[in-house]
Amino acid sequence: MSDHSISIVPRQSSYPDKNIKAQEILTWLISQDIVKPTLTDCILSSNNGYSISHGAKQVTNLPDELPFNLITNGLEIITERNVFHAGETGIDECICPNCKQNIASEDWDFLNDWAENKSDTLTCPLCKVATDIQKFSFLPVWAFSDLGFTFWNWPNFTDEFLTAFRHKLGGEILLVHTHI
Template sequence: MSDYTISLVPKVSRYAFDEVVVNDILKCLVSKDIVKAELSDCILGNLGYAISDGAQYIVSEPQFLPYQLDINGLEITSERTVFDTGQNGIDRIICPSCTENIVDNEWDLDSWYQGFTDNLLCPMRHRK
């Protein structure tokens, strides 16, 4: 497991052309020098895209970026995935619709994960 991880998750669960979307996102990150363009062994278990100098301009605390670590890269996953943070827990899950931190809410992910639905509703909607 890592010391720290950030997941960027699109609002849309399914794209007609997943590879096109993945390539567009990667091109954007490379063009801004946030990640390196070439694959390397910078992530655990697979190849990924190592952090680059431009990453310092998109974070609030650039002094904590893991430039000195061998494992410091971007892994791109284009399939439905539920990430396990192990014993580290999750600090924040920010809903793109209501902008609330919904980390402590309970989720029923089974229908979404199995592909029966593309809709994953914010649990805060049910409280209001």
């Protein structure tokens, strides 16, 4: 069995007061008994995360498929610039909002300036126009932000939970499904 994750990511490269917002979201998730309040080795990272708790049954469409029996079952909070990608699924499309061309098969150096925190734009290798990275369309969904919440091995969330998360973050979110 392979691991997978669902990341909830605000659709903005640089989230204002990201550490304060991360703590606010964590406090909310703990208060709802969705995750436990102490850090443990429950995520696929050198860092620790917050293990699943019984309230998680209220926020997923498939509560019987929650990973209570797995070691990798927690929440990872990312507060550094990160490409939230699909993992082994890769990328089928990256559509430039200017020329409408699929640039997924081009040399991916066009992502370097964003990844190195030099810019929030991508320059299309075909039309050479620089555009905010958030305006590009990626399939499967990829997200680019310095704030994200990755739930390891959890099934899909309820619409109500995602609406509440969107409200807490104060804007549009992206869901990134990763398979490793």
